[in-house]
Amino acid sequence: RKTLLLLPVLCCTVAKPRFIFSRIIGGEEAVPHSWPWQVSIQISDQHILHLVSVDFHGSEVFRSVKQYIIHPSFNKTTMDSDIALLQLAEPLEFNHYVHPVCLPAKEEVVQPSSVCIITGWGAQEEGITDMLKSFHLLPILMLEACQTYYINLPSRVTQRMICAGFPLEEGKDSCTGDSGGPLVCPSEDGSGFYTLHGITSWGLGCGRKSYPGLYTNVGVFVDWIKQSINSSGMYRNKQTSESFGHC
Numbered sequence: 001r002k003t004l005l006l007l008p009v010l011c012c013t014v015a016k017p018r019f020i021f022s023r024i025i026g027g028e029e030a031v032p033h034s035w036p037w038q039v040s041i042q043i044s045d046q047h048i049l050h051l052v053s054v055d056f057h058g059s060e061v062f063r064s065v066k067q068y069i070i071h072p073s074f075n076k077t078t079m080d081s082d083i084a085l086l087q088l089a090e091p092l093e094f095n096h097y098v099h100p101v102c103l104p105a106k107e108e109v110v111q112p113s114s115v116c117i118i119t120g121w122g123a124q125e126e127g128i129t130d131m132l133k134s135f136h137l138l139p140i141l142m143l144e145a146c147q148t149y150y151i152n153l154p155s156r157v158t159q160r161m162i163c164a165g166f167p168l169e170e171g172k173d174s175c176t177g178d179s180g181g182p183l184v185c186p187s188e189d190g191s192g193f194y195t196l197h198g199i200t201s202w203g204l205g206c207g208r209k210s211y212p213g214l215y216t217n218v219g220v221f222v223d224w225i226k227q228s229i230n231s232s233g234m235y236r237n238k239q240t241s242e243s244f245g246h247c
Contacts, residue, residue: 033096033097036098064089065089077155080158085228108219110162115138115139160220162183167210180200201213
């Protein structure tokens with residue numbers, strides 16, 4: 001799976017998640033506008049990247065991608081450093097239903113047993129795609145324990161990844177089409193803010209027992225994100241780029 005990260009900018013927002021009923025691998029369908037940072041990245045017939053968001057009227061908003069930056073250490077075989085940045089040709093207009101997610105602090109660690117959330121347009125089972133969904137109550141696992149599940153596979157679990165899921169149960173995981181989607185964790189103080197700790201990256205199948213999902217550890221790449229923004233001209237001034245993702 002190849003991951004693309006939509007760059008969070010400026011002040012992050014409070015989300016009010018709501019759910020309807022069970023739809024996907026142990027998850028629930030998302031109520032529209034519950035996750036204001038979720039977007040769909042699409043490729044047109046001309047192989048041009050486009051981003052689709054939703055405005056407060058419920059209509060689709062299209063933006064072309066001006067440029068993308070893939071992490072120089074990204075490895076297609078091991079999926080290590082599976083992260084990229086996108087710059088839009090035109091900025092999105094933020095409102096109550098379209099807003100960025102918070103970035104973690106540099107090297108910020110999400111603790112094992114923390115409960116986080118993934119969202120995306122992936123399959124509800126292997127090979128079948130569906131609508132926007134939310135999978136909630138996804139626990140973070142100890143990286144050392146996760147490494148034992150994948151010890152016999154070519155890909156290795158590294159410190160640049162986060163492991164999450166239910167390894168002792170079947171049917172609870174992200175799946176095909178969810179790659180690049182956010183793994184967000186709620187603030188511990190109950191303020192309603194969510195932090196982007198992970199990016200859906202890889203795993204063996206969908207919801208298979210003993211194979212929890214692997215996510216890019218965003219906290220490890222915060223410096224790279226900021227440096228890439230400054231050097232690429234994604235923002236016009238240094239002050240703006242240093243403040244994005246934080247309130």
